[in-house]
Amino acid sequence: MIQRRKTKEVQIGDITIGGDNPIAIQSMTKTDTRDIPATVSQILQLQESGCDIVRLAIVNMEAAKAIKEIKKSVSIPIVADIHFDYRLALTAIESGIDKLRINPGNIGDISRIKQVVEKSKERKIPIRIGVNSGSLEKDIYDKYNGITPEGLVESATKHIEILENLNFDDIVVSIKSSDVLLSVESYKLFSQKFSYPLHIGITESGTLNVGSVKSSVGLGILLYHGIGDTLRVSLTSEPVNEILVAEELLKSLNIFQKEKIEFISCPTCGRCELDLINIADAIQKECKSIKKNIKVAVMGCGVNGPGEAKDADIGIAGGKSKAVLFKKGKILRTIDENNIIEEVMKEIQLL
Structure with a gap:
């Protein structure tokens, strides 16, 4: 049984993370935020796929102002990803952003930080501190003679203290690296020191296949240790794929808390x-949009058919150009290969 670490609750739009709340799945748009129609279209696709929170790259003032129009067409909480320019943060807040991703130590002197913090307090906008191994401060890098978990946590601590000294604690933290074990050890070390909610991820993990494996290993270890309040599977792929992998990861650990078909x-x-390969692909595709807490099994033969998958709500076991359809291990009938997909989906709809 996985025991989740107890963390502070933080409100992001209509989503609450931390505490006993479900682990929220995040993604990031890959469109130019200034292209409002394209960005809205991608956010709606992510919403439909089950994404809970989506992040936008805010590269300049035009992108920051675009948030206002984007928010009119979507219901999912939006995070503004900002680097260095405090004015973009202020404009994003005015435009209705639900959360900021900004490192306070990188946006100028204390007067600029204070402006962002005061405006965030006024609008109840949380701030995610995002520490990344690729941009570790030089003094910390030199102190630890390279990138280490201790150095990454020290960087996060420094940014946290800036906000806490301004009486701001509506904070989420991420400590990401493309190195799986470095990420894991950094998050574990941080979780021993702080109770702020953690956004977990393996940054720059790679293409769909490679990135899915690296992310699943790293995030799986962290989740097993009860670490993680939100997560993103960062892939060089369509953003919807990040959601599909994240859902399967959470389902495999039995901590996915939405209605969704488990497919084996x-x-x-x-x-x-x-x-069987094409049949399995087709049935899984048909099941993606169905919100039911059931298990569907597609098995190649009687050896691992109703026996190994007897707990499945609906399943098939293949034969020669046909399959037996079974329910909770009990055979219902035999169906022709050409009708398998249609018959399975019909039984799923009846459940």
Whole structure:
């Protein structure tokens, strides 16, 4: 049983993270934020796919002002990703942003930081401090003779203290690296010192296949240790894929708290006598939008059919150009290979 670390609750739009709240899945748009129609379209796709929070790159004042129009067309909480320019943060807040991702130590002197903090307090906008191994401060890098978990946590501590000294504690923290074990040790060390909610992720993890593996390893370890209040699977791929991988990761650890079909299938072998790979792909695709807490199994033969998948709500076990359809381990009927997808989906809808 996974025991989640107890953290401070933080409100982001209509989503609450930390405490006993569900782990929120995040992604980031890959459009130019200034292109409002394209950005809205991508956010709506993410919403439909199950994303809880989405982040936008705010590269200049035009992008910061675009938030106001974008917010009119979407319901998901929006995070403004800002580097260095405090004025972009102030404009993003005025435009209705739900959360800032900004490192206070990088936006100028204390008077500028204070302006952002006061405006955030006024609008109840939380701030995510995002420490990244690729941009660790030089003095900390030199102190630890390189990038270490201790150095990354010290960097996060420095930014936290800036905000706390201004009586601001509506804080979320991320400590990311492309190195899986460095990320894990950094998050573990941080969680021993602070109770702020953590946004976890393996940054620059790679393309769909490679990045899914690296992210699942790193995030899986952290989640198993009860660490993580929000997460992002960062992929060089369409953003919707980040949501699909994140959902499967949470489901595999039994901590996915939304209604969603759990899909299992065997890898196939020489015993399989039908086109199981394409059948499995098609059924999984059809199941993506169905919100039911059920398990669906697609198995290649009787060896790992109703027996190994007997707890599935609906499943098939392949034969020669046909399959048996079973429910909770009990065989219902035999169906022709050409009708498998239609018959399985019909039974799922009846549940």
